[in-house]
Amino acid sequence: xxxxxxKKMKEVHPMEDxxxxxRIPHIWCxxxxxxxxxxxxxxxxxxxKIDLNKVAIVSGIGCTGRVAGxxxxxxxxxxxxxxxxxxxGIKVANPDLKVVVFSGDGDLISIGGNHFIHAARRNIDMLVxxxxxxxxxxxxxxxxxxxPLAAYATTCPFGSVEPPINIPYLxxxxxxxxxxxxxxxxxxxxxxxxxxxLDKKGFSVVEVISPCPQYxxxxxxxxxxxxMMKFYHDNTEIRHGEDTKNLDIGFxxxxxxxxxxxxxxxxxxxxxx
Amino acid sequence: xxxxxxxxxxxxxxxDGDVAAGYGVLAAGCKFVAxxxxxxxxxxxxxxxxxxxxxxxxxxxxxxxxxxxxxxxxASFAGVKSMTITSGPGYTLMMxxxxxxxxxxTPFVLLNIQRGGPSTGVPTKTGQADMMQSRWGSHGDxxxxxxxxxxxxxxxxxxxxxxxxxxxxxxxxxxMSDECVGHMTEKxxxxxxxxxxxxxxxxxxxxxxxxxxxxxxGDFIPKMVKAGAGYNLYISGHVHDxxxxxxxxxxxKSVYLRRLVDKIRRNKDKIIELKEExxxxxxxxxxxxxxxxxVAVRGIxxxxxxxxxxxxxxxxTVWPFPDEKIIDLAKTTKAFVVPEINYGQIAFExxxxxxxxxxxxxxxxxxxxxxxxDDIYDAIVFAAKEKKKIEGIVEYKTKLEKxxxxxxxxxxx
Numbered sequence: 001x002x003x004x005x006x007k008k009m010k011e012v013h014p015m016e017d018x019x020x021x022x023r024i025p026h027i028w029c030x031x032x033x034x035x036x037x038x039x040x041x042x043x044x045x046x047x048x049k050i051d052l053n054k055v056a057i058v059s060g061i062g063c064t065g066r067v068a069g070x071x072x073x074x075x076x077x078x079x080x081x082x083x084x085x086x087x088x089g090i091k092v093a094n095p096d097l098k099v100v101v102f103s104g105d106g107d108l109i110s111i112g113g114n115h116f117i118h119a120a121r122r123n124i125d126m127l128v129x130x131x132x133x134x135x136x137x138x139x140x141x142x143x144x145x146x147x148p149l150a151a152y153a154t155t156c157p158f159g160s161v162e163p164p165i166n167i168p169y170l171x172x173x174x175x176x177x178x179x180x181x182x183x184x185x186x187x188x189x190x191x192x193x194x195x196x197x198l199d200k201k202g203f204s205v206v207e208v209i210s211p212c213p214q215y216x217x218x219x220x221x222x223x224x225x226x227x228m229m230k231f232y233h234d235n236t237e238i239r240h241g242e243d244t245k246n247l248d249i250g251f252x253x254x255x256x257x258x259x260x261x262x263x264x265x266x267x268x269x270x271x272x273x
Numbered sequence: 274x275x276x277x278x279x280x281x282x283x284x285x286x287x288x289d290g291d292v293a294a295g296y297g298v299l300a301a302g303c304k305f306v307a308x309x310x311x312x313x314x315x316x317x318x319x320x321x322x323x324x325x326x327x328x329x330x331x332x333x334x335x336x337x338x339x340x341x342x343x344x345x346x347x348a349s350f351a352g353v354k355s356m357t358i359t360s361g362p363g364y365t366l367m368m369x370x371x372x373x374x375x376x377x378x379t380p381f382v383l384l385n386i387q388r389g390g391p392s393t394g395v396p397t398k399t400g401q402a403d404m405m406q407s408r409w410g411s412h413g414d415x416x417x418x419x420x421x422x423x424x425x426x427x428x429x430x431x432x433x434x435x436x437x438x439x440x441x442x443x444x445x446x447x448x449m450s451d452e453c454v455g456h457m458t459e460k461x462x463x464x465x466x467x468x469x470x471x472x473x474x475x476x477x478x479x480x481x482x483x484x485x486x487x488x489x490x491g492d493f494i495p496k497m498v499k500a501g502a503g504y505n506l507y508i509s510g511h512v513h514d515x516x517x518x519x520x521x522x523x524x525x526k527s528v529y530l531r532r533l534v535d536k537i538r539r540n541k542d543k544i545i546e547l548k549e550e551x552x553x554x555x556x557x558x559x560x561x562x563x564x565x566x567x568v569a570v571r572g573i574x575x576x577x578x579x580x581x582x583x584x585x586x587x588x589x590t591v592w593p594f595p596d597e598k599i600i601d602l603a604k605t606t607k608a609f610v611v612p613e614i615n616y617g618q619i620a621f622e623x624x625x626x627x628x629x630x631x632x633x634x635x636x637x638x639x640x641x642x643x644x645x646x647d648d649i650y651d652a653i654v655f656a657a658k659e660k661k662k663i664e665g666i667v668e669y670k671t672k673l674e675k676x677x678x679x680x681x682x683x684x685x686x
Binding site for chain 1: 304305307331333335336337339340341343344345346347348349350351352353355369370373499500501502503504505506507508509510511518519
């Protein structure tokens, strides 16, 4: 009698080409949105028509700062706040490379805010992905420059009294050539934005609003990751081309998303030629 | 590898130290300088910005020192020789990234034209008070190399040597010059390119799959690759394994950090450069570096005229510190005299190596000026006469301090 032989299939991750599989499992908490942002970015890398050997990815410090370490490119995990400055060095020293900075709101906008402004002003050709979870999560939930007014954090136990920064407005006024914002619920649109921005010459910014169930949602009693996704579903609105001045995010307020800026300006390395 | 003739401004020049350093950077084949303006180092950056196109190099003025040094480390991994130029407060701002650079074993050079500190201090005048900071300024255990040139000619020569050392040992190399040398104008002879030996980047050429960015290759030093060459580098400031992946356990940390310090400590003999005269039978030896070694010459000559057996040990390389040399000399000499423009930094290193075998006399200086050679002479005379062993360090009171603190001198308003 013949025995039925089942062929053992090798399990292959669909994004094996762009992820460092020997680094998985990753460090992010259940319900965190950073993994979704990485998935969208990995999908964009596969779809974009670029030579992956010529892409470098730079992160700073924090939860999102770990992203560079999971992507199979030339990956750099740098000091806190200096990812953009480090990436500037790479880009200027070797203009043939496409440089992506993938980091969090605290890293890019607080401690690294100055570099964000000046790289945008110089129009250094790089894509900056800013995952905004409204909080310092790696260190345990402290207030960030993006924490909405009146939201709680461990270092503002009576609610934040500081108005948060509007990242697309900052990017726009500093001279970025491409500015978009999506949440981690809007994966396809986010992926398309990544593809567009990877193709763009100049300083491009994609802000990704992401849930942090462990620190932001818990202290503010907003539920788990799924609850945050439901919130994004019900409280977001797409307004392409919206004036970036109108993109402030209030506590549990409506989030305006879309592509706000897409313009041409000679990049730093082009001007030097 | 020889220098590229395109990068070398061969000839006899009459220039200051900062300009000589700028020419040295170009001759060394450096292709990327990022800096932020700070007195008294600006002329070096300005010089390089002016000559950079000759060597197809880039100068970028960043938004601050934090950005400058981060960009320099980024550029180094992009495959080019890179450096930054700074002083005083700017140097302090760079400290975090210096540790980061050491951790990633990044070859880069930092030129510090030291000024009077602390804080803003005396921006336009000299100091040598960053010596300990250059060694210990960033958190954690690490090793760097520091060189202290004492003339514009040396600023040219040792800038090239600094790049060579950085490539050889994959570590940050500091050129710890000072305002006085930076702004001193002297004859500088730039040799033809074929006489300038450069150390090329030690690149890995094997297949991408097998490359381990932190696996030492025979010696203690791993080979590098350029970003964009298809090796999927992973570089992290965390303690990492040979692949570059972060690890947190004690065993890995001890393996990695041991190599990080040993690659310098075990190669000390090859790295350290000293200039030594009459030390064999000296009763007193002057240990100095940078501008203080120039000033000390007068005091040494005067002491020799008076019949004192005086030796001169000049630290061209200050870090790693020449422990063995001082330990050896302490066996035969009576005392060391250490003039430095601070209240005791390298003098304490000398004392540490003496183990009480010889007296150590510090000739301090507050900065904003250089020593009066007579003070160095007086300290030598004191050291030669002193018969008993003095524990710890002797801080010699200079003429200026005696005047200011013991009356007879009114500070001008």
